[in-house]
Amino acid sequence: MSAMSSSNWDRRSLLKAAAGLAAAGTLSACGSNNGRGGGSGSGTNLVQYFHAYGEPGVEQAVKRYAKAYTKANVATQWITGNNFESKLFSALLTKQAPDVFEFHPQIQLVKSGQVADLTDIISPVKDDFNPADIKSHTVDGKIYGVRMIDDPQFFFYRKSMFEKANVSVPTTLDELIEAAAKLTTSKVKGLFLGNDLTPIQNNLIWSAGADTLDDKNQIAYHTDGVVEGLKKLRTLFTSGHLLLDAPADFWDPSAFNQGLCAIQWGGMWGMPATQQALGDDFGVFPFPKIGSNGKESVYNGGWSMYVNAKGKNVDAAKEYVKWLWIDQKQYQADFSTSYGFHIPPRTSIAAQATKLKSGAAADGVKLFNTYGHFDNIGWTQAMITAFNDVIANSVRKNGDPEAALDACDKKVNVELKKLFG
Known part of the structure; x- marks a missing residue:
């Protein structure tokens, strides 16, 4: 599945997930104990969910980034097939729920208390993000989710x-x-x-x-x-x-x-x-x-990283998300342009993305800026x-x-x- 099936959120799979999403409050049934044990410091275990990007090398890159993190043991679930969403939403209802997962801005995740407020980790760098990416992740002045790539x-x-x-x-x-x-x-x-x-x-x-x-x-x-x-x-x-x-x-x-x-x-x-x-x-x-x-x-899809507010290690998960998707700019740049082409949501990284500055890629960026529409969280x-x-x-x-x-x-x-x- 390519780096984006995201953007259309592979809708057929969501028909299967509809039971889990039927009501805005459905996900609140999820318990906070994920049953995986854990501990403090480097003994903390975190699990992150990614859909299977189609471009070669992405899975290895994601696992390489996680391995470089020293404050917790981060395991990656790489979800193959066309039903990432149904697997994610099913998992969120169980004790095996991921601590961190990628998805798209959808208000029912906020209303049901499923995703953690990330305003505190994003605020210091908020002005470096595309304002439309901030807007599409904001509810009642709070920011839920860190945009990883614009597609x-x-x-x-x-x-x-x-x-x-x-x-x-x-x-x-x-x-x-x-x-x-x-x-x-x-x-x-x-x-x-x-x-x-x-x-x-x-x-x-x-x-x-x-x-x-x-x-x-x-x-x-x-x-x-x-x-x-x-x-x-x-x-x-x-x-x-x-x-x-x-x-x-x-x-x-x-x-x-x-x-x-x-x-x-x-x-x-x-x-x-x-x-x-x-x-x-x-x-x-x-x-x-x-x-x-x-x-x-032009449809500006993309993927964002969320913290499961009902997980056992919310603070540790937020710290990991901050480390990878806010502090580690070299990994963010690598993720955006070393495999498929994605537009970095951060202005400072986009400015350095040389692969996007010529040919069809530059034309794509121009179309994104001229005609682009972002997700409406509602x-x-x-x-x-x-x-x-x-x-x-x-x-x-x-x-x-x-x-x-x-x-x-x-x-x-x-x-x-x-x-x-």
Whole structure:
């Protein structure tokens, strides 16, 4: 799973985890005794959970960093397969719960008391973080979670295929649909949006000029522009120009690198593999605008480190997180650019990231800064799953988009009421 499946939080797995997340308070059933013993000083045992990054070397790096820490014994659980979230949320309900884990900002983790307040360790360096990363992890003035990497997602395209088909880089959804048609041949599909199309669902909303939620935590996605976008995606889905059932999902650039498609939605983390496969024969562009109120968009996903507030060694876990993700800048820089490409959330580290300063990587950083949208901490997994159903019912099936959005609204409003009253 690539360095980011994060960003879309591998939604299918969350359907399996839905039982554990159904109510904002569900996780509070978790006991504080993790049953692993422990001690003081170097005798303290900590366990950290990571999803399996797809880029070679990441697992070894994470374990190398942990081994260098002398104040506790840190064991790493490297969770393979497509269900990191369900394994994480299941584990959080048991005595084997991790002390430290990576995930994305989601308010139910805060409301249920599952994650520790990290304001005290972040405050001294807060101004060195991208302000959007601080904002997306803040609830009632307290910061929960340290951002490790920012992972922009956008379209990758083959320059030579565009030239041969006489196609320009699309700036509207209509142009993208036309481009996919012109680029499709007997061997190559024009476009790949991920196997279930859900990776682009937030961009569908943003590019139509809408948002997931507004600043009052009310539904902001149910607009005419989003309906128009869903109808156009349905046209694209039935056109024969979309790659469906690729061997690997969108987070893996192999479909693009192997020439199965001319354009693929993907993450910046995949760039080193694409450069190795295609040299300079690729570029990147944002999700195009939809309708007259639309604007181009990039999804800024990423991963953050959290401390389990219900663990046995909360203070020791916080100390470890501070050591690795705040004090050890060389490890943070290594993690961001030595394997896949990620944008360091800290300005001082990003300024030194030479690999991101030229070619497609520099273009990716520019797209991130110009068109990027960060996670809204109030847009929870249950809401994401509800919108997955909109894509399934009105794009992959031939359902009415308005009816699909109405059904989504009901589910989202139940969650909003639970979380915000």
